[in-house]
Amino acid sequence: MEKTQPWWKTAVVYQIYPRSFQDSNGDGIGDIPGIISRLDYLQFLGIQAIWLCPVYQSPNTDNGYDISNYEAVLSDFGTMKDMEELIRLAQQKGIRIIMDLVLNHTSNQHHWFVEAQKSKENPYRDYYVWADPTNNHAPNQLGSIFGGSAWKYDQTTNQYYLHLFSEQQPDLNWENQEMRTKIYQMINFWIQKGVGGFRLDVIDLIGKKPLKMITGNGPKLHDYLKEMNRSVFAEKDLMTVGEAGSATVEDAKKYSGPDRNELSMVFQFEHLAIDQQVDKEKWDLAPLNLEKLKQVFVKWQVELAGSGWNSLFWNNHDQPRIVSRWGNDKQYRVVSAKMLAILLHMMQGTPYIYQGEEIGMTNRPITDISEADDIETINMYQQRLNEGYSKQAILASINAKGRDNARTPMQWNDELNAGFTTGKPWLAVNQNYQVINIAAELANENSIFYTYQKLIKLRKSNPILSQGNFKPIEDTKTEVFAYYRQLENTKWLVVCNFSDQINEFNLTDEVEKVIISDYSDLSLAGMGKNISLQLRPYEAFVVAVKA
Numbered sequence: 001m002e003k004t005q006p007w008w009k010t011a012v013v014y015q016i017y018p019r020s021f022q023d024s025n026g027d028g029i030g031d032i033p034g035i036i037s038r039l040d041y042l043q044f045l046g047i048q049a050i051w052l053c054p055v056y057q058s059p060n061t062d063n064g065y066d067i068s069n070y071e072a073v074l075s076d077f078g079t080m081k082d083m084e085e086l087i088r089l090a091q092q093k094g095i096r097i098i099m100d101l102v103l104n105h106t107s108n109q110h111h112w113f114v115e116a117q118k119s120k121e122n123p124y125r126d127y128y129v130w131a132d133p134t135n136n137h138a139p140n141q142l143g144s145i146f147g148g149s150a151w152k153y154d155q156t157t158n159q160y161y162l163h164l165f166s167e168q169q170p171d172l173n174w175e176n177q178e179m180r181t182k183i184y185q186m187i188n189f190w191i192q193k194g195v196g197g198f199r200l201d202v203i204d205l206i207g208k209k210p211l212k213m214i215t216g217n218g219p220k221l222h223d224y225l226k227e228m229n230r231s232v233f234a235e236k237d238l239m240t241v242g243e244a245g246s247a248t249v250e251d252a253k254k255y256s257g258p259d260r261n262e263l264s265m266v267f268q269f270e271h272l273a274i275d276q277q278v279d280k281e282k283w284d285l286a287p288l289n290l291e292k293l294k295q296v297f298v299k300w301q302v303e304l305a306g307s308g309w310n311s312l313f314w315n316n317h318d319q320p321r322i323v324s325r326w327g328n329d330k331q332y333r334v335v336s337a338k339m340l341a342i343l344l345h346m347m348q349g350t351p352y353i354y355q356g357e358e359i360g361m362t363n364r365p366i367t368d369i370s371e372a373d374d375i376e377t378i379n380m381y382q383q384r385l386n387e388g389y390s391k392q393a394i395l396a397s398i399n400a401k402g403r404d405n406a407r408t409p410m411q412w413n414d415e416l417n418a419g420f421t422t423g424k425p426w427l428a429v430n431q432n433y434q435v436i437n438i439a440a441e442l443a444n445e446n447s448i449f450y451t452y453q454k455l456i457k458l459r460k461s462n463p464i465l466s467q468g469n470f471k472p473i474e475d476t477k478t479e480v481f482a483y484y485r486q487l488e489n490t491k492w493l494v495v496c497n498f499s500d501q502i503n504e505f506n507l508t509d510e511v512e513k514v515i516i517s518d519y520s521d522l523s524l525a526g527m528g529k530n531i532s533l534q535l536r537p538y539e540a541f542v543v544a545v546k547a
């Protein structure tokens, strides 16, 4: 057993999308004072850190992922004083603030880009990626993740600039040492404020070689991360998590290996790519293949153990809500949400809870594109209309995978606008807030909330979860996902029925104690050795067994 583990190996992180969390001044937009007013709730849930999505100055073409000033707070969210207050008050409650760093690109309104656009000789020109036209066209066929070309023509200097996201998000040129040094100074500005760490947006892209059509995992990516670590993270008790959409297990070992001196962990998305058609886009839907899901989870658990560190998540501000996506948000919403939580939180890694996941908030379907806010969705709608897709097919894709699903306001209670705002919410509240809300969850001892609260407590007080090994149980029904965790002579069996049907599971262990279950009537009585259990819809339980 490791004596001293870094705090983030036994912690659970809560992700807040500030626009949608809690409004405090009636303008319909969530803000930092609103978050401060909910710190008691978060402390009661038991989380140890908050990943705060961007609150920096931004024109909001990508809701804050287009930063125009990294060292100023957008007035929608409040002031720098509010931010300092949040860090201080959270600290008092044992909660660290993890800031979201968007280092692959800035807003086109950032003064570096405003300068760079002026002339080829401008001192900031090389902070960005410029290229000459090829036969009067874009330098090459590189595409933007938000649709269209990744190159935008700039009349003033007859060159194109690179934007892997929207045209308003010009890519920074990480080959420029001076630019990198300015970024490190900015990171230090936030470290001096007392933050607990950072989430690094699309960090796998900063090594890009666009003229060679290389975007993710470029040749110098890990050199930059080592330089960043040396310059700002080293010797400090910070947690850093890199968003690495393209990462394989081998990549994750490079990012998060204990002696790599790069990052604490990464967000990889292999498990969340299973319900899309191979080599297509997330909008090209495919049914969830449970065998594949099990293989992916088992691979990451077994192969990264000891040589890196996993993040564990179902949701974030870019993903549809998991209870609608792979659970059952109708008849079995509560028990399927609990099953998904137990399945994920019993694994090795740092779990992340996205705001509202802890009460089983669901997707919010739209019937017309005018109800959408997200630039990625709006661009795709137009692009696919032009490509001849029917509106119905496009809306089906949006309702399954659109990012607005995760961005509807937090549902605090059954009052007007779910208690999120006294004004007009910037994005419509999901009308099921009358039933699905925090107040109702807190009043019900069998709610999803209390399952999450218990899972957080279990991780904090049982080293088996942060240090125990992971061993899958192979010979089960496809729908049954079962595995062991073991640390010395403590052994836990995790069994999850990932289905709305009854499925059997052959119990071969001697059960000693029920740790947690999503049916409140599970008892030891029926769990004799070598019996076949009939697992109820979405039944999940964890039991201590004889090692």
Ligand code: TEU
Residues within 6 Å of the ligand: 062, 065, 066, 102, 145, 165, 201, 202, 243, 245, 282, 317, 318, 376, 403
């Ligand atoms: O997301 C990376 C990214 O590729 C997103 O487009 C996301 O993976 C995709 O929408 C899922 O289908 C990060 C941020 O999380 C996202 O909110 C930003 O829009 C994006 O980078 C640009 O900063």
Ligand code: CA
Residues within 6 Å of the ligand: 023, 024, 025, 026, 027, 028, 029, 030, 031, 076
């Ligand atoms: Ca507000």
